[in-house]
Structures are given as C-alpha cells and as structure tokens.
Amino acid sequence: MALQILITNDDGILAPGLSALVRAASAFGDLHIVAPATAQSATAHSITLMQPIMCQQVELPGGMVGYSVEGRPADCVKLAITELMPVQPDLILSGINAGGNFGVNVLYSGTVAAAIEGALYKIPSIAFSLTIHEKIDFDYAQRNAQQVMEMLLANDVLDEPCVLNVNIPACEIGQPKGVKVVRQTTQAWADRFERRIDPRGRLYFWFDGEFVDGDDIEEDTDAKAVKHGYISITTLNADLTDHAHLAHLQEKLDQGT
Numbered sequence: 001m002a003l004q005i006l007i008t009n010d011d012g013i014l015a016p017g018l019s020a021l022v023r024a025a026s027a028f029g030d031l032h033i034v035a036p037a038t039a040q041s042a043t044a045h046s047i048t049l050m051q052p053i054m055c056q057q058v059e060l061p062g063g064m065v066g067y068s069v070e071g072r073p074a075d076c077v078k079l080a081i082t083e084l085m086p087v088q089p090d091l092i093l094s095g096i097n098a099g100g101n102f103g104v105n106v107l108y109s110g111t112v113a114a115a116i117e118g119a120l121y122k123i124p125s126i127a128f129s130l131t132i133h134e135k136i137d138f139d140y141a142q143r144n145a146q147q148v149m150e151m152l153l154a155n156d157v158l159d160e161p162c163v164l165n166v167n168i169p170a171c172e173i174g175q176p177k178g179v180k181v182v183r184q185t186t187q188a189w190a191d192r193f194e195r196r197i198d199p200r201g202r203l204y205f206w207f208d209g210e211f212v213d214g215d216d217i218e219e220d221t222d223a224k225a226v227k228h229g230y231i232s233i234t235t236l237n238a239d240l241t242d243h244a245h246l247a248h249l250q251e252k253l254d255q256g257t
C-alpha cells in the first residue's frame with residue numbers, strides 16, 4: 001500500500017507553502033490534507049477546548065480536496081488521526097512555513113507543533129520551513145523539500161517515530177550548499193515591541209522581534225547552518241526534561257536531607 005501522508009501547516013489551508021508541500025510530497029504516496037482554515041502562526045502547541053471545531057471539505061488550488069479546520073495545527077493533527085483520515089498516516093508533513101523555525105522559535109511555531117503532535121501518536125513527522133529575507137520562492141522551497149524527503153526515505157529514516165525540523169535557507173543565497181544535521185540553537189531573539197497609539201488615544205503594542213543574526217552564532221546549530229546556506233535538519237523531542245539537571249537536582253536534594 002502506498003505511503004499514507006498527512007499534510008498540515010500553520011499558515012492556513014490556502015497558504016502557498018501548503019500547495020508547495022503537496023507538490024513536493026505527491027510523488028511519495030497518497031496525500032490527506034487537514035489544515036487550519038486561517039493563519040495560525042505562533043500558536044505553538046495550543047488546542048481548542050472551549051469551543052466547537054468547525055470543519056469542512058474544501059477544494060484547493062490544483063484540484064485536491066482537503067479538510068479546512070477552524071482550529072490550531074495540533075487540533076488538525078488530532079482530528080486527522082482520530083476522525084478524518086480513512087487510515088492511519090505513515091508520515092506527517094507540516095509546512096512549508098513562510099519563515100524560518102529554528103532556535104527557540106520551535107517553542108512558538110505552530111508548524112513545528114503539528115509535527116510534535118504527530119510524534120505523540122508515534123508517527124514520523126517533519127516540519128518544513130523556508131527562511132525569508134526579501135523574497136519568497138515556494139517553487140524553490142518545493143524542490144528542496146522534495147529532495148530532503150527523497151533522501152530521508154532512501155535512508156529509511158522515516159521507518160520509526162521521529163520529529164525532524166527542516167529549515168531551508170532563503171532563496172536569495174542560491175541553491176543550498178548541502179544538508180547539515182545540527183542541534184537547535186538556544187541563542188535568544190531580540191524582543192522588541194512597536195509602541196503605538198490608536199486613533200482613540202489608547203496605547204497598544206505590536207511585536208517586532210527578530211533573531212540576532214550576528215557572526216557569533218553557535219557552531220553546529222540550525223541557525224548557523226541556514227545562515228551559511230545549508231538546509232538544517234534537527235531532531236526534536238516532545239520530552240522537555242533537562243536530563244543533566246535532573247540528576248543534579250536529585251543530588252542536591254539528597255545532600256540536603
């Protein structure tokens with residue numbers, strides 16, 4: 001039986017990045033699209049509890065039919081697996097996000113959360129994001145996402161549960177120089193808010209943070225790889241336990257008693 005592939009995203013079911021991912025994945029199996037009705041960027045791993053989750057079939061550009069869900073990316077994955085798909089997915093793909101999701105951004109990203117949600121069901125899952133400077137070229141992103149999938153499938157990487165976070169460097173850099181398997185940087189972003197006054201004289205803020213893209217990015221990280229024109233692949237884990245500190249904490253408490 002062909003590989004059953006669930007496709008979702010956080011930019012909404014009509015986002016061009018989702019169409020690009022559909023085109024990239026179409027050679028690899030049967031596609032099932034379940035994605036948010038509206039833009040859900042930076043909604044992280046939230047789910048909808050206090051209201052109904054409206055859901056309807058829609059025809060997408062290119063003719064495929066998918067489920068449009070008035071919920072979060074994680075809602076889409078849960079619904080796809082438990083209700084909407086006729087079979088269990090063998091693989092979950094999320095993206096292609098308009099904007100990079102590396103470093104601490106993975107904690108805010110709905111694109112990445114959808115992939116982590118898949119892993120909670122023990123299904124191999126990949127989040128794809130395209131970093132952006134000035135231009136967005138989803139045909140370029142599609143070609144590169146397709147090559148990454150080919151490589152992963154050819155090397156049996158997707159035969160077991162995993163979360164892979166893939167970032168494709170911005171298209172202005174030219175074709176990626178290659179693929180780097182790297183850890184997630186923990187370097188902080190520069191948080192900044194625009195301070196404004198609305199037409200009725202009320203104070204409001206608009207978030208305008210950005211990654212500090214200096215020359216001192218940590219080596220062997222996702223941020224460094226994409227900055228230098230490589231596709232980054234990072235393995236993620238839903239377990240946020242700090243294993244090193246766990247032992248340290250126990251040791252301290254043992255000493256205290």
Ligand code: MN
Nearest residue numbers: 010011041097
């Ligand atoms: Mn997004």
